[in-house]
Amino acid sequence: MKVVVFGGTAGIGRAVAQQLAERGDVVCLLGRDALALTKSVADLTARHPSQASASMAVCDLEKPETFAPALDAADAALGGLDAVIVTAAMFATQDALESDVELTRRLTTANYANTVTFCEHARKRLLARGGGWLTVVSSVAGDRGRKPVAIYGSSKAGLSTYLEALDHKFREKGLWVLCVKPGFVKTGMTAGLKPPPFAGEADQVARDILRAMDRKKPLIYTPAIWALVMLIIRNLPRAVMRKIGF
């Protein structure tokens, strides 16, 4: 498979790219930091002989003008696209966002408007070649309005809704849209936060993502226990949600 991983230098994206490389898929990494991309390409190259052609293109989630050129560069480097995986996103705590309105604007723009824009670019390219996989990491934070993730969660709620509709609309055209909803994952993004129960590791989440893609699933919670946790939370009455701090 020829795969683009946007955000593949760190966190869940790095783990996904490493596992793709190990099983022989050819990867093109997109990210904003050229040095980090170079290091990650070297890492992938070491992992499998087929990765001699691992490539990279600079792409910044906060700069939508970089999206089309980066996807074009990836398309050219790979000689076509079979899958586009988006793990890039911004994160900030609710406290940080509440005290900084500009940060709120940046985060909601990056995680919702810009991610949807990137997906639109990717969707058109994938459909033009007869379909493929569009896998996007959203979050369990978007499943319910919750106090500690009011702003971050709302950006992911919008994204999840978009991805669901995309699946409904384009599945019969051969586009497999996968919305990934990780629970808490111990990566650089969540460094400094206290891991809750059921916190996952990037490697495990990456394994779940690749398995879900192989099975052409439209939605996964990962680690799997979060499907149950969120089922309960989605069904809690508002009066209860208002009381609890979760």
Add this chain to the structure above:
Amino acid sequence: MSTLAGWGRLPEPGTEVLDEDLERLTEDAALSRGLGRSYGDSSLPASATDKVAATRLASRIISFDPATGVMRAEAGLSLVNLVRWMLPRGWFPPVVPGTKYVTLGGMVASDIHGKNHHVEGCFGAHVRALRVRLADNTIVECTPAQHADLFYGCIGGMGLLGHILEVEFVLHRIPSQWIRMERERVHDIDAFLASLTRAAGTWPMTMGWIDCVHRGASMGRGVLMAGRWATAAEAPQTPPRAKADKVVPVEFPNWAVNPLTVGLFNTAYYWSHLRRVVSKLVSPEPFFFPLDSLLEWNKGYGSRGFTQYQCVVPRAAGAPAVREFMDRLTKLGGASPLCVIKDCGPEGKGTLSFPLEGTSIAVDMPVTPDTQRIVDGLNEFLISTGGRIYLTKDRFTRPDHFRAMEPRLPAFEALREKWDPARRLRSAQSRRLFGDKS
């Protein structure tokens, strides 16, 4: 207050900082910490305010040359991650410990040994270069030729001379993805030691489990395991199937591991090897990492935590010393479901590296009010044999005991004086054993 704990689950106040960029992360840090699998206090901070650099997100390979097997990688790369793709491609690290949940940096800092110590030595013997951040925040490259004292000091140096950023080491080509294993049930400690020595002569990998509860004539009975990589001709064409790992879901009550249950477990385990000798092809994962299939097994010892006593009794002291050690262990009441015994080869070049030519014995025990007394008793005997303990497992050894068993300590202290005169790099263990300030 937040705490950090080693695998033995005895906490110390402190927090770790995570970052994918090791250079940024280790700046002004007092200690690096990988996956926290050292049992005692080696990866715990000396003071709650010390910066502990958690390296496990730095998981990139920098280069790999399939012609020579030389790999250079970031120190946070885990053995799980490495083995996952190397094994199918026909490569394996020359030395691995009993768990794959360790990082390269940790493997160097502990100078880990494995089942093949009598043939390959420690991991450090296969390391060619280290990139190290020193206490004064400068970064240096060290090799056996360049800053050799620092290089050998870092190997087995428990992270006290510098933060390991990158490790360059050699991987071995393996003939197949299978292990030819032979297992033998042995009825007492003397027969066990004889079998261990005999096996070491013909097998590159050996180790044994012994029952350290049973006393009398069958004291030290156990199961000896020996193995080698299967040749391409004898191995099946298909790779071994990966089995799903299980997780210990909850912390066991503290009474779960007690002399009675351990005695029952040990007897059941011993007699589960009904045939005296078994020879078969097995998957490398359960062979090298038998306990990894049960994730978070350390919760089995309950909230009180546990420790492992691992020591090496020198060959010069002979089999009677090992027998005496086992006798003391059973008398002191160090009941344990896990007691592992292994032949070690000659001492490595790491300044404070653990193994020594002789017999290594490792015993898990739950922490009780008796633990200090048991460890002291074992250490007193160990000192009389000229043996030493493994810092990576230790939590209870007294500083004067450590000094008495470690003639190389002054050399290590001189290295610390040279590379870190202010003792900015420190751990809860160095506070306990070397008198570092908190």
